[in-house]
Amino acid sequence: xxxxxxxxxxxxxxxxxxxxxxxxxxxxxxxxxxxxxxxxxxxxxxxxxxxxxxxxxxxxxxxxxxxxxxxxxxxxxxxxxxxxxxxxxxxxxxxxxxxxxxxxxxxxxxxxxxxxxxxx
Numbered sequence: 001x002x003x004x005x006x007x008x009x010x011x012x013x014x015x016x017x018x019x020x021x022x023x024x025x026x027x028x029x030x031x032x033x034x035x036x037x038x039x040x041x042x043x044x045x046x047x048x049x050x051x052x053x054x055x056x057x058x059x060x061x062x063x064x065x066x067x068x069x070x071x072x073x074x075x076x077x078x079x080x081x082x083x084x085x086x087x088x089x090x091x092x093x094x095x096x097x098x099x100x101x102x103x104x105x106x107x108x109x110x111x112x113x114x115x116x117x118x119x120x
Contacts, residue, residue: 005041009119013078014041015112016050024052029066034073041075045115048081048108056086056093063096067106078107078115 003016014037023029023046033044054060070077087094100106109115 003036005039008116011043011119012041013043013045013115013119014039016044016046018047018049020050022052023050023055023066026062026065026069029069033077034069034075037073037075043076043078043115043119044070045078045080045112048079048083051079053086056083056090058090058092058096071105076105076107078109080109080112080115082110083108 003014003020005012005014007013014033016033016036021028021032023032033046037044052062054062055066056063058064067077083093083097087097097108101108107115107118109118
């Protein structure tokens with residue numbers, strides 16, 4: 001399946017393919033996620049496994065850089081999938097996930113059904 005834009009409850013969402021190229025740099029996020037979203041998406045749903053492990057290690061700064069780019073381009077980012085091993089390995093990541101999920105710009109959800117529910 002290629003990346004596709006679908007509409008959930010009137011919100012255009014770029015649903016990224018789990019088999020797509022990994023996001024290992026900020027430029028990858030710009031090219032593969034943000035650039036693709038400019039085809040009409042407001043939300044980018046990226047499978048958790050496509051994000052390099054450094055994204056989940058907050059001390060690397062990679063997540064902050066990626067989230068800043070999404071904010072700059074006024075796009076919402078949704079990380080879809082199981083990030084349990086990353087949560088278990090980090091003291092800071094659970095706090096970020098909890099705070100992000102309280103807001104409207106970045107969410108961490110277990111699957112696309114949860115995303116659809118959040119957009120309802």
